[in-house]
Amino acid sequence: MHIEIINLHKHFDTQNGRLVVLKDINMTIEWGEFICAVGASGSGKSTLLRQIAGLDHPSGGEVRIDGEKVTGPGPDRGMVFQHYTLYPWMNVQENAEFGLKLQGIPKNQRRERASYYLDVVGLTSFAKALPKELSGGMKQRVAIARALASEPKVLLMDEPFGALDVHTKETMHEFMLDLWQRTNITVFMITHDVEEAVFLSNRIYALGARPGTVRKEIIVNLPERTHHIKRQSVFHDYRDELMDLMRSHGQEAFAAMAA
Amino acid sequence: MNPSSDSFAPQTSAKPGRTLRPTVFWRIAEDIPKPLNWSLMIASIALPLLLWWVVTALQLVDPKFLPSPGTVLATFQRLISTGELQKDTIASLWRVGVGFSLAALFSIPIGVLMGSFASIRALLEPAFGLMRYMPAPAFIPLLIIYLGIDEAPKIALIFIGVFFFNALMAMDTVKFVPKDLIESTYMLGGDRWQTLTQVIFPHVLPGIIDACRINLAAAWQLVIVAELIAANEGLGRRISYAGRFFKTDEIFVGLIVIGVIGMSLDLFFQYLLRVSCRWSSQRR
Numbered sequence: 127m128h129i130e131i132i133n134l135h136k137h138f139d140t141q142n143g144r145l146v147v148l149k150d151i152n153m154t155i156e157w158g159e160f161i162c163a164v165g166a167s168g169s170g171k172s173t174l175l176r177q178i179a180g181l182d183h184p185s186g187g188e189v190r191i192d193g194e195k196v197t198g199p200g201p202d203r204g205m206v207f208q209h210y211t212l213y214p215w216m217n218v219q220e221n222a223e224f225g226l227k228l229q230g231i232p233k234n235q236r237r238e239r240a241s242y243y244l245d246v247v248g249l250t251s252f253a254k255a256l257p258k259e260l261s262g263g264m265k266q267r268v269a270i271a272r273a274l275a276s277e278p279k280v281l282l283m284d285e286p287f288g289a290l291d292v293h294t295k296e297t298m299h300e301f302m303l304d305l306w307q308r309t310n311i312t313v314f315m316i317t318h319d320v321e322e323a324v325f326l327s328n329r330i331y332a333l334g335a336r337p338g339t340v341r342k343e344i345i346v347n348l349p350e351r352t353h354h355i356k357r358q359s360v361f362h363d364y365r366d367e368l369m370d371l372m373r374s375h376g377q378e379a380f381a382a383m384a385a
Numbered sequence: 386m387n388p389s390s391d392s393f394a395p396q397t398s399a400k401p402g403r404t405l406r407p408t409v410f411w412r413i414a415e416d417i418p419k420p421l422n423w424s425l426m427i428a429s430i431a432l433p434l435l436l437w438w439v440v441t442a443l444q445l446v447d448p449k450f451l452p453s454p455g456t457v458l459a460t461f462q463r464l465i466s467t468g469e470l471q472k473d474t475i476a477s478l479w480r481v482g483v484g485f486s487l488a489a490l491f492s493i494p495i496g497v498l499m500g501s502f503a504s505i506r507a508l509l510e511p512a513f514g515l516m517r518y519m520p521a522p523a524f525i526p527l528l529i530i531y532l533g534i535d536e537a538p539k540i541a542l543i544f545i546g547v548f549f550f551n552a553l554m555a556m557d558t559v560k561f562v563p564k565d566l567i568e569s570t571y572m573l574g575g576d577r578w579q580t581l582t583q584v585i586f587p588h589v590l591p592g593i594i595d596a597c598r599i600n601l602a603a604a605w606q607l608v609i610v611a612e613l614i615a616a617n618e619g620l621g622r623r624i625s626y627a628g629r630f631f632k633t634d635e636i637f638v639g640l641i642v643i644g645v646i647g648m649s650l651d652l653f654f655q656y657l658l659r660v661s662c663r664w665s666s667q668r669r
Contacts, residue, residue, distance in 0.1 A: 225573030
């Protein structure tokens with residue numbers, strides 16, 4: 127059972143003609159995987175994620191979840207956005223419960239489930255706090271708990287740590303790995319941060335830009351997933367390979383802009 | 386390169402003395418110390434009163450045209466003791482209350498719908514935009530023809546004067562709802578109605594309260610205009626009646642009461658905004 131992205135194609139018609147954003151994208155996501163799609167700006171990675179989320183419709187091809195075609199957004203796919211998307215007038219507990227409330231789950235049940243996931247992300251003691259009282263990393267943890275409370279098949283993450291400072295980001299990486307191992311959740315994350323992708327994923331799709339294509343699929347085999355690994359050559363090899371891939375397509379994009 | 390230059394000191398064309406000088410009074414977009422703030426606010430009311438008192442005490446203007454603060458206070462007390470002022474105030478407040486509430490009741494949901502759905506916006510915005518530029522008092526003759534001279538035309542006038550502005554301002558508040566917040570709601574399983582009522586509406590509520598605060602000021606002006614033209618009681622009617630008999634002291638009482646009530650309503654809405662929207666960064 128898995129998510130399939132089949133011959134996905136997306137273009138936008140602009141004043142300067144047709145802009146192809148995604149071209150012939152084929153991917154599979156097996157349950158339990160942690161996958162990153164890595165690309166520079168212009169690789170269409172956000173557009174790709176929106177097609178999987180069902181927030182946008184592909185111009186060609188399709189996304190299938192367990193064989194069923196995605197036609198719109200729904201709580202079987204938990205989404206974590208780059209920008210903070212907590213409801214500012216609700217406290218942390220209410221935010222975590224809100225998806226279940228929308229789905230019509232009875233109060234006791236949703237309180238229990240939201241509390242469980244707030245505990246998973248380590249924010250039980252902040253249940254009564256308002257979003258404006260939380261740090262950036264805490265906000266994203268609430269957003270993750272909120273998405274997990276619906277018990278989705280996959281967690282879609284749109285550069286979720288892009289707005290965080292380096293140290294918070296590192297903490298969040300360790301938190302994500304821990305969460306992934308404890309909950310067996312499937313994660314599909316897009317990022318431009320190569321080290322983040324290598325550190326977190328068991329598989330990476332490296333995207334080329336203008337139009338966005340899958341340039342290479344890399345299976346990541348790291349002996350351990352602690353911050354020590356980042357100083358070892360095996361980590362550097364993965365990182366350098368990805369950097370080279372991104373660099374060469376960066377030059378292509380530059381040439382395309384100059385042309 | 387200047388070959389004669391033997392100095393490695395950084396060359397700058399900026400003149401000395403361009404450093405921004407410190408100030409308290411002239412700080413741009415910054416708070417001033419609390420005591421200074423309060424003194425200036427008190428002066429804002431006290432200085433005109435003082436000026437008024439000086440001008441009348443020195444008899445610089447004929448008291449017939451400019452009654453002294455003492456005379457106005459005495460007239461105020463007389464109008465209170467006869468109960469006339471209370472009757473006028475209640476009449477005006479009632480008209481504003483009914484007209485404004487009706488306008489808010491319809492304009493807020495319609496405005497939020499216009500802000501949320503491009504289709505409803507396309508359907509209503511041109512018409513509302515046009516109506517907004519027709520001054521409400523210009524409808525008075527028509528309203529009298531259609532509705533007579535009772536309460537109905539006055540309430541209708543306030544409704545017309547508030548409804549279109551308030552709907553368009555409510556519409557604008559929806560612009561500030563982040564698209565991510567709406568899409569998050571879809572991803573959590575929310576349908577469009579839930580998104581509208583449980584996400585968009587709470588998010589725009591502070592903006593709507595603020596729009597109502599501004600448009601209440603318009604309603605308060607319109608009720609006075611309506612009463613100036615035809616009414617048996619009301620603060621506007623008090624003023625126009627006093628004018629006919631050259632009772633400038635009563636005109637002053639009417640004007641001051643209108644101002645004080647208007648400002649109280651404004652302060653009440655500011656309080657409502659602060660209390661109901663503590664989560665919002667939109668503080669006034």
